[in-house]
Amino acid sequence: MVDLSDRLIGRTVLVGLTFRDWDGTLLDREQLFGTIERSDSRGITLRLQDGSTYELPPAPEMLQPARPGEYRLRKTNQVIVDPDLLVVATVTRPARH
Numbered sequence: 001m002v003d004l005s006d007r008l009i010g011r012t013v014l015v016g017l018t019f020r021d022w023d024g025t026l027l028d029r030e031q032l033f034g035t036i037e038r039s040d041s042r043g044i045t046l047r048l049q050d051g052s053t054y055e056l057p058p059a060p061e062m063l064q065p066a067r068p069g070e071y072r073l074r075k076t077n078q079v080i081v082d083p084d085l086l087v088v089a090t091v092t093r094p095a096r097h
Contacts (some may be wrong), residue, residue: 022095
């Protein structure tokens with residue numbers, strides 16, 4: 001049986017993250033692009049263009065097929081053409097008690 005993670009290795013992923021405070025206040029937005037080099041119960045590791053890695057949670061269900069086309073990274077103005085997959089997520093900081 002082929003594990004889903006085996007089919008993810010080598011796929012290109014465009015990631016868009018929105019970071020919010022506990023009350024919904026926008027803190028930051030981040031976009032990055034990489035190739036999946038590992039996917040297992042510990043997480044999904046992306047190899048970015050600069051050689052660094054970025055860890056996503058072990059949740060392959062957050063990976064969605066990307067529509068063909070050009071995607072522009074806002075901060076760097078880099079254009080990504082026809083990525084395989086997209087991840088769009090909001091990370092909310094918990095309230096302090």
